[in-house]
Amino acid sequence: xxxxxxxxxxxxxxxxxxxxxxxxxxxxxxxxxxxxxxxxxxxxxxxxxxxxxxxxxxxxxxxxxxxxxxxxxxxxxxxxxxxxxxxxxxxxxxxxxxxxxxxxxxxxxxxxxxxxxxxxxxxxxxxxxxxxxxxxxxxxxxxxxxxxxxxxxxxxxxxxxxxxxxxxxxxxxxxxxxxxxxxxxxxxxxxxxxxxxxxxxxxxxxxxxxxxxxxxxxxxxxxxxxxxxxxxxxx
Numbered sequence: 131x132x133x134x135x136x137x138x139x140x141x142x143x144x145x146x147x148x149x150x151x152x153x154x155x156x157x158x159x160x161x162x163x164x165x166x167x168x169x170x171x172x173x174x175x176x177x178x179x180x181x182x183x184x185x186x187x188x189x190x191x192x193x194x195x196x197x198x199x200x201x202x203x204x205x206x207x208x209x210x211x212x213x214x215x216x217x218x219x220x221x222x223x224x225x226x227x228x229x230x231x232x233x234x235x236x237x238x239x240x241x242x243x244x245x246x247x248x249x250x251x252x253x254x255x256x257x258x259x260x261x262x263x264x265x266x267x268x269x270x271x272x273x274x275x276x277x278x279x280x281x282x283x284x285x286x287x288x289x290x291x292x293x294x295x296x297x298x299x300x301x302x303x304x305x306x307x308x309x310x311x312x313x314x315x316x317x318x319x320x321x322x323x324x325x326x327x328x329x330x331x332x333x334x335x336x337x338x339x340x341x342x343x344x345x346x347x348x349x350x351x352x353x354x355x356x357x358x359x360x361x362x363x364x365x
Contacts, residue, residue: 208269
């Protein structure tokens with residue numbers, strides 16, 4: 131069930147969303163002015179090879195922060211001039227709030243937020259993901275200083291397609307062991323797990339993880355992705 135958050139609760143759970151991410155983090159905030167703690171948490175996520183997407187409309191990063199962010203290999207920064215929504219989420223939890231990722235807001239403002247769990251509040255999570263996909267599609271990819279980049283954004287919320295309309299390799303998960311494999315719903319098992327599966331060849335045998343997001347849910351070769359990913363892909 132969705133949970134109401136005060137200022138301190140919102141700040142705490144934004145940090146927990148970054149800490150708890152297994153595959154991706156998406157942060158939408160009009161104002162981008164990171165506290166030292168959040169910057170360090172994002173550095174930790176970068177070291178864990180977590181995909182990070184930040185969408186903003188006002189870049190307030192200081193030079194020292196810019197130098198840190200420039201070294202991130204798994205970060206997309208997107209500029210959306212009419213962004214006013216504040217939303218922070220990973221593959222399991224989401225916060226919709228009044229709080230910017232702006233140190234001043236955290237320390238001086240009275241903020242509110244709602245914490246949403248993907249499994250318990252699935253429809254809200256799915257609906258929000260659809261709107262975020264629309265925002266990402268309309269945003270301009272930038273570098274850490276805010277300068278536009280020529281290439282389009284490529285995020286875990288969108289299929290990555292090359293100019294010749296061939297789908298490029300996208301990270302996904304083995305539905306049995308959660309090992310990293312390319313996204314391919316026709317081949318959702320890693321080589322090792324496939325060898326074990328092929329002995330019985332039961333396509334309805336219950337597996338443990340979503341092929342697309344890696345969340346621990348009931349899947350199978352027939353249905354290798356969770357309901358949330360299935361709904362988001364149809365949007």
